[in-house]
Amino acid sequence: xxxxxxxxxxxxxxxxxxxxxxxxxxxxxxxxxxxxxxxxxxxxxxxxxxxxxxxxxxxxxxxxxxxxxxxxxxxxxxxxxxxxxxxxxxxxxxxxxxxxxxxxxxxxxxxxxxxxxxxxxxxxxxxxxxxxxxxxxxxxxxxxxxxxxxxxxxxxxxxxxxxxxxxxxxxxxxxxxxxxxxxxxxxxxxxxxxxxxxxxxxxxxxxxxxxxxxxxxxxxxxxxxxxxxxxxxxxxxxxxxxxxxxxxxxxxxxxx
Numbered sequence: 001x002x003x004x005x006x007x008x009x010x011x012x013x014x015x016x017x018x019x020x021x022x023x024x025x026x027x028x029x030x031x032x033x034x035x036x037x038x039x040x041x042x043x044x045x046x047x048x049x050x051x052x053x054x055x056x057x058x059x060x061x062x063x064x065x066x067x068x069x070x071x072x073x074x075x076x077x078x079x080x081x082x083x084x085x086x087x088x089x090x091x092x093x094x095x096x097x098x099x100x101x102x103x104x105x106x107x108x109x110x111x112x113x114x115x116x117x118x119x120x121x122x123x124x125x126x127x128x129x130x131x132x133x134x135x136x137x138x139x140x141x142x143x144x145x146x147x148x149x150x151x152x153x154x155x156x157x158x159x160x161x162x163x164x165x166x167x168x169x170x171x172x173x174x175x176x177x178x179x180x181x182x183x184x185x186x187x188x189x190x191x192x193x194x195x196x197x198x199x200x201x202x203x204x205x206x207x208x209x210x211x212x213x214x215x216x217x218x219x220x221x222x223x224x225x226x227x228x229x230x231x232x233x234x235x236x237x238x239x240x241x242x243x244x245x246x247x248x249x250x251x252x253x254x255x256x
Contacts, residue, residue, distance in 0.1 A: 094212045094219075097136055097162070098128040099226045099252040101204060102169060104245040106233050111193075115186045117152060121145050121174040123204060123231075126249060128167040134212045136162045138224075141208040145174045145231075150185040152176045152202070161213075172204075190238075198235040199246055204228040210256075228252040 103124040110118045123145075129136050141157035153174035162168055192200040206226040212219045230250050235243040 094134050095130045096254045096256055097210075097224075098126075098130060099206070099228070099254055100126045100249045101228050101231055101245065101252065102126040102249045104231055104233060106235075106243045107241060109235065109241045109243065111181075111186055111189050115181050115183060116178045117181050117186070117189070118177050118179070119152065119175075121153065121172075121202075123172045123174070125170045125172060125204075125206070126167065127162060127170055129162040129164060131164050131212070133164060134214045135164050135166075137211045137213060137218075138162070139209045139211070139221075141206060143172050143174075144205050145176075146203040146205065147181075147185055147189060147200070148203075150181055152179065152181075157206075193235055193240075194238045198237060198240070198243075199232050200235065200243070202231040202233060204231050204252075206252075222256050225255045226252050227255075 101123060105122050107120045107122075108118060123143075137159070138161070139159045141159065142154065143157055144154040145152045153176040155172065155174055157170060157172055160168065160170070189200055192198075205228070206224075208224045208226075209221045210224045211221055228250060229252075232246040232250075233243040234246045
């Protein structure tokens with residue numbers, strides 16, 4: 001068996017396996033690189049084109065368009081209303097009301113040495129509406145009695161409505177009990193009682209929100225301020241506790 005000759009095989013030699021390359025210029029697989037492989041950078045992406053937002057007609061952002069239209073409509077309505085109000089104001093031309101102190105009296109008047117002041121004031125305020133086309137509504141009326149710049153007493157008055165070209169008398173009562181005053185105010189009251197014929201000059205102020213009304217049209221609220229600076233009350237002597245207004249009704253200054 002060992003001396004048997006092996007058969008002779010004839011044919012073509014086996015072809016060599018070609019090397020595999022990963023990319024151009026790269027080293028074949030399975031062979032070591034003599035140097036680091038070259039870096040590969042992909043080509044840059046082309047720039048993107050402009051973006052166009054879809055219109056509201058094609059189902060885009062219709063909410064913002066609605067808000068813009070709503071804002072424009074609101075501005076137009078506000079301007080139209082303001083213009084109409086201005087025209088009516090100029091056509092009707094409202095005049096300021098007239099205020100005057102028609103009567104005034106004081107009782108329980110006393111100023112102690114401890115700078116304490118006590119008194120009861122009763123005022124009658126004559127109010128006239130000179131407008132021919134508009135009534136006046138008075139609301140939240142605050143009234144005060146002062147000596148110089150010192151507040152002696154304050155109160156609130158009931159609201160009322162005054163028809164066009166009409167007048168009314170508004171009563172106002174004030175009371176001050178043992179109110180501490182500045183020393184110069186007490187000294188001034190004492191000097192006026194002992195001299196100047198016993199006449200003490202007080203002040204009265206009124207602040208109210210008013211609205212002018214013509215038919216169904218009513219203006220917005222305006223702040224009305226009234227200053228009555230010459231409310232002169234005569235006390236019979238330096239120790240008298242009662243007194244009354246001196247002279248004719250005293251007109252007041254009115255500001256709107």
